[in-house]
Amino acid sequence: MQTSDDTALDLTARPLRIERAALHDKIVERLHDLITEGGLEPGERINERELAERLAVSRTPLREALRVLAAEKLVTISPNYGTFVTRMTRQEIHDTFELMSALERFSGELASLRITAEELADVREAHEAMLGHWQRHDLPAYYHANQRIHDLINRAARNDALRQTYLSLNRRLHPLRLSSNRSEAKWRKAVEEHRDMMSALEARDGPALGALMERHLLEKRDAVLADWADG
Amino acid sequence: MQTSDDTALDLTARPLRIERAALHDKIVERLHDLITEGGLEPGERINERELAERLAVSRTPLREALRVLAAEKLVTISPNYGTFVTRMTRQEIHDTFELMSALERFSGELASLRITAEELADVREAHEAMLGHWQRHDLPAYYHANQRIHDLINRAARNDALRQTYLSLNRRLHPLRLSSNRSEAKWRKAVEEHRDMMSALEARDGPALGALMERHLLEKRDAVLADWADG
DNA sequence: ATATTGCGTAATGAATGCAAAAAACAATGT
DNA sequence: ACATTGTTTTTTGCATTCATTACGCAATAT
Structure with missing residues (x-):
């Protein structure tokens, strides 16, 4: 089935180097x-x-x-x-979450404009999964689905610079081993916010989704700083 | 005038290392x-x-x-x-400017809330200087004053993570030796936008300033990409 | 003539060795 | 007993050396 102009990999193409990780x-x-x-x-x-x-x-x-x-x-x-x-100071944690809130808002706005039907279905799926984990009180699985939702929206924004910056800030915050959602009420509130976000995204209402995501993250910031001992 | 408990530097304090640059x-x-x-x-x-x-x-x-x-x-x-x-692709330039527009908006919103009277005076001063350079058609001086204005607003936002990220993205774009404002009309428009930004900042109208700064940068993005040969 | 293979050269990648700085410890004096 | 100074030891910083990989050119075969 091979012909001279098929779609097989062209080994004569120029740089196409195999980058073996150093x-x-x-x-x-x-x-x-x-x-x-x-x-x-x-x-x-x-x-x-x-x-x-x-x-x-x-x-x-x-x-x-x-x-x-x-x-x-x-x-x-x-x-x-x-x-x-690195051990972040309280101020650094505050600033980083605040910046993340701006990136989240922007992700939401762009994703509303650019998300495809398939991507939207993926987000919906992750959202439903998250609701299930919440009802079963499975916190680790909930976190994982939560992260996945935000990641899917971030990807749907189709801006690699945004994505790289977002991931970099996320890595910085990860070592903190964040423990919010410790109260049932706050957890429920977070889930409600996610429902609203899902609605806004499906309505492709960028400003609404952006505002929701920003607020969502600022609340997370406050929750994290609230039960964070300065030592 | 030295006493045992005055405000002199306490050399017994722990780490306080003098960091000689490596x-x-x-x-x-x-x-x-x-x-x-x-x-x-x-x-x-x-x-x-x-x-x-x-x-x-x-x-x-x-x-x-x-x-x-x-x-x-x-x-x-x-x-x-x-x-x-690094030689950025057209897509990377597009994405980076787009991300910068979000950071600029956020800078504007935060600065409107947090800027002090003295800082505001500094921005006003840089703004007036920029107007002067514009009238004298001194492009390099105009650029410099322009950068200074955005930097002052960024500082006034009082978020170090935002500032670091902003500076990092700026450095990436700098090697492009950006040449927008090549037409008199566009230059005039940019100046007008700066007047509006100045008004919004002095009125401490965060949403308005944010929107103006975002739009300002997106226009810069389009201008840069318009006269950018892909080779 | 063109394509391919083999060798020489030059570049990057990593390990070792040496110098300098800092920390820990001991000794001495008050 | 405490502070201070001198010495030892550890750790970081940088240069050098060796290994590996890739590139360029020539030679050869088709």
Whole structure:
């Protein structure tokens, strides 16, 4: 079935390089996981030699990886002193959530304009799943579905710069191991807001969805800061 | 006048380290400048050995700096192949400006709530200066004053995460050497919009200022993309 | 003549070694 | 007993060296 002008991969096409991940990039990924999953606690000192041994690499690529993580503010480097897993201040947490609220609003506005029918069905599906987890009081599954909804809307906005920035800020907040929705009432309220968001999205009402998502995140900000001990 | 409990610097206080910039951090700064000021052109290949010689450092700290710049998307690294000054695609430029428009709107909204009288006076001063440069057709000075206005508003928003993100995106766009306002009419329109923005800010009308700033940037996006040859 | 294969060269990637800075500890003096 | 100073040890910072990969050119075969 092969002909000279079919759709098979054209190996003569120019750059199309196979990018085998470099070691330092793999280390970045590994440390991302360690930090966001809790293998490295906020405030913890990172000993280069020790960590290099644990990862079975030399200090050189590890140091390159740590510089990347510092640029993403996941670790904080003090020259000639040491590297630490970033511990955000109250103000930084406040500011980051506030910025996220603006990105969420923008995601909602753009997604309302650009989402396809299939994507909308995916969001609806994740939404229904989330409602189920809520009724079953399955908090971890609820969080996961929640994240998925916001991610789907973010993708539907079709703006990669927005998406990258959003993910980067999300990674910074993740190590906090956020514990809101601790009261039944607040949880119910969050679910109600999601119902409204779903309606606005299906009506493709950008301003409404944007306002809802912004408000949703600002409430999360307040909830997180409320039960966050400053130590 | 020295007493035991005066306000002099307490040298016994704990970390308070003097952070002497490390070499790789200086290299990052230097390359920032080289890229945004045009010493390194978009698309240009970076030869590690050669650049290390030019900067009179070894490849190790240079490589660390390049990883940081890659995290900021100012350079693009292809493993085992080479490092290049990032050349943005049309889509990336579109997305980045679009995201910037959201950040500008948010800056405007927050600044309207939080700006002090002194800061407002500074903005007014920069605004008047910009008008002067416009009347004298001094484009470089106009750009500078323009940047200063947006920067002052951004600072007045009092959100460091917003500010850092804004500056990072700005750096990415800077190497494009943007040339809009090429027609007298568009320039005049931009100035008019700035007058409106100034009024909204002085009236502390957040929604109005936000909407104006968003629109202002989206128009800039369109202008830039309009006279941007894809090669 | 063109395409392909093989070799030499130059680039990037990573590990090791050495210098400098800081922290921890011990010793000494008050 | 406490503070202070000197010494040792640890850790970070950078340069150098070695390994691996990719590119360029020539030689050869079709």
